[in-house]
Structure formats: structure tokens, C-alpha cells
Amino acid sequence: MTVIIKKEPFGKTQDGKEVTRFVFEGGRVTVAVLDFGCAIQSVHAPDNQGRLTDVALGYDQVQGYEKNLPYFGVVVGRVAGRIAGGRFSMDGQDYSLTINNGPNNIHGGVTGFSRRLWQSSIDGNVLKMTYNSPDGEDGFPGDVNVTVTYELSEDGSLTLEYTATSSKPCPINLTNHVYLNLSGHNSDDVFDHVAQITADTYVPVNNDLIPTGELSPVADTAVDLRQPTRLRERELAIRRGDLDVTYCVGQNGTLKLVSRISHPESGRFIDTFTTEPGLQFYTAKYMADAVGKGNKQYQPFASFCLETQHYPDSVNHSNFPNTILRPGETYRQKTIYTFGVE
Numbered sequence: 001m002t003v004i005i006k007k008e009p010f011g012k013t014q015d016g017k018e019v020t021r022f023v024f025e026g027g028r029v030t031v032a033v034l035d036f037g038c039a040i041q042s043v044h045a046p047d048n049q050g051r052l053t054d055v056a057l058g059y060d061q062v063q064g065y066e067k068n069l070p071y072f073g074v075v076v077g078r079v080a081g082r083i084a085g086g087r088f089s090m091d092g093q094d095y096s097l098t099i100n101n102g103p104n105n106i107h108g109g110v111t112g113f114s115r116r117l118w119q120s121s122i123d124g125n126v127l128k129m130t131y132n133s134p135d136g137e138d139g140f141p142g143d144v145n146v147t148v149t150y151e152l153s154e155d156g157s158l159t160l161e162y163t164a165t166s167s168k169p170c171p172i173n174l175t176n177h178v179y180l181n182l183s184g185h186n187s188d189d190v191f192d193h194v195a196q197i198t199a200d201t202y203v204p205v206n207n208d209l210i211p212t213g214e215l216s217p218v219a220d221t222a223v224d225l226r227q228p229t230r231l232r233e234r235e236l237a238i239r240r241g242d243l244d245v246t247y248c249v250g251q252n253g254t255l256k257l258v259s260r261i262s263h264p265e266s267g268r269f270i271d272t273f274t275t276e277p278g279l280q281f282y283t284a285k286y287m288a289d290a291v292g293k294g295n296k297q298y299q300p301f302a303s304f305c306l307e308t309q310h311y312p313d314s315v316n317h318s319n320f321p322n323t324i325l326r327p328g329e330t331y332r333q334k335t336i337y338t339f340g341v342e
Contacts, residue, residue, distance in 0.1 A: 037074035048267030057179035074114035076107035081312030097139035109138030142168030164331040182263035199247035280307035
């Protein structure tokens with residue numbers, strides 16, 4: 001089998017721009033990506049009986065992605081996660097960003113990268129998306145050019161590679177925000193999933209979900225997932241929001257296996273490999289007012305995200321891995337999501 005990419009229309013934006021859906025076909029898994037928001041729109045993966053099910057939450061029409069308050073499937077930037085107060089200082093200058101999450105900036109701002117139409121091209125079985133973010137967009141400095149490529153292997157590995165350059169020093173921290181439920185996107189919760197995340201430490205946060213600056217051991221806490229753990233065993237902690245946490249998963253720039261999430265009943269699993277130092281594991285506590293594919297009302301705790309990234313608010317914490325991209329440098333990230341069957 002050879003994976004091919006097919007193009008099909010996905011409607012028009014409110015201002016009349018045509019949106020395209022790119023479908024990777026021919027392998028064990030079928031994936032669809034939009035040029036709006038650079039979004040993963042669907043992932044059809046087989047279970048242990050060979051039955052294909054869409055395991056990615058999302059929308060049937062582009063209008064959903066234009067609003068998309070949960071950030072289904074999109075690439076978020078310039079900075080994934082929260083920046084405290086929407087402010088940071090760099091090289092002796094203060095910057096103020098758009099505020100869109102309580103008192104903070106999250107995922108780049110009101111529009112960010114996730115509600116933009118990206119330019120697209122196909123090279124064999126690789127889909128290339130680019131976006132040029134102008135100086136001052138959402139309050140960030142510098143003209144930033146971003147490229148994201150998607151490649152799907154025959155065996156079900158979806159590889160995302162990100163690069164970015166900037167004309168001025170600027171914080172950059174990109175990720176994809178796909179929501180998954182391995183029993184199907186329209187399932188009611190994820191408590192029957194089993195999670196393993198290979199991290200000895202994590203990033204504690206305050207009541208505004210801003211990092212305190214500490215890096216704490218996971219041992220003897222509800223966020224310790226070093227051994228395979230059925231999420232039902234952590235249901236109370238999940239409902240409190242404890243499993244909305246950035247794990248410290250290893251050295252920046254080194255590709256490594258950082259997690260396996262599995263669904264024993266269907267046999268499906270997803271392995272995550274990344275070059276990033278952080279993995280944000282989120283179990284959708286704040287899901288609200290999201291009617292998705294097939295008119296499904298998506299509920300809190302009915303999906304999870306595996307956001308490979310640097311730590312949130314890194315620009316305000318000198319002890320966190322650096323997120324400042326300077327002229328002449330190139331930001332690089334590689335993440336692989338492998339969908340398989342046990």
C-alpha cells in the first residue's frame with residue numbers, strides 16, 4: 001500500500017475564502033487535515049476487529065473551526081499555553097499581548113495561528129502548510145514564517161515537523177491541539193483509557209493555571225503516570241482538573257517516546273514521540289458549548305490532548321527551557337503520533 005493525499009473542498013469562511021480538506025489514504029489509518037488552522041480534522045483508526053472509527057474530535061463544517069473555542073485539532077501559536085497577564089519582558093523591552101483567557105494570554109491570542117487560512121502544497125505523501133505572521137500580530141514582535149508538514153506512514157504513524165524563523169527576537173512555542181478518544185470521538189468519557197507518561201517531574205501551576213516556577217516530582221501525587229494507569233483510578237483527580245498538567249519528558253531536541261495511551265476494549269493505542277521537553281496532558285475539563293461532528297455535544301472528560309511543547313509561560317521563567325527565537329536561528333520541532341492496535 002502507498003499513502004496518497006487527496007484534496008476536497010471543505011466550504012468557505014465567512015469572508016468567502018475557500019477551505020480545503022486533505023485526506024491521507026492508503027494506510028492502516030486515514031487522516032484528514034484542513035488548511036484552516038492547519039487542523040487535524042479526523043483520524044480513522046482500526047480496532048482489534050479491524051473496524052475503523054474516527055477517534056479525533058472536530059467539526060463537519062468550517063464554521064465550527066472559525067469559532068473553535070476548544071481549539072480542536074489546530075496548530076496553536078505563536079505560543080502554546082498561557083502567558084501570565086499577557087505580558088513579558090525581553091532584552092529590556094516590555095510587551096503586552098491580547099488577553100483571551102481570564103487575565104492571561106493563551107495559545108497566541110484571540111486569533112493566533114489557529115484561526116488563519118494557511119498556504120498549502122503537496123510533495124508526494126507530504127503535506128506542507130505555511131503561515132506568515134506579521135510583526136505585531138497579537139502583540140508579538142517580528143515577522144514570523146512558520147512551516148508545518150504532515151506525513152502519514154502506511155503503518156499509522158503521523159509525523160508533524162515544525163520550523164519557524166523570525167525577523168526579531170520572539171517567543172515561539174508551537175503544538176497541535178488534537179483531541180482524541182480512542183473508543184470514538186462521540187464517546188462519553190475517557191475513564192476506560194490507560195495512560196502511561198514517562199516523566200519523573202511536572203510543572204505545578206497556581207489557581208490561574210500559571211506555572212509557579214517550580215519543577216516538582218510526580219512521585220506520590222495524582223499526576224504520577226509512570227506506570228500504566230487506568231484513568232478510572234484517577235477519576236476524582238481528573239474531575240478536579242489535576243490532569244491538566246505539563247510533564248517534563250526529557251531533553252529538548254532529542255526524539256523520544258514520551259507516552260502511550262490505550263483503550264483496552266478496542267485495542268487501540270497512541271504512542272507519542274517528540275523532540276520537545278514538555279508534554280501537556282489535558283482531559284478536557286473545560287469543554288463547553290461544543291457541538292461537533294454528527295451534532296455530537298462534546299462533554300468534559302470525554303477526550304484527551306497530548307500537546308508536545310515547551311513549558312507554559314516559559315518566557316517569564318528563566319529556569320525553564322528557552323523559547324526565544326532570534327533572527328538567524330530556526331525553531332524546529334518533530335512529533336510523531338503512532339496509532340496502533342494491541
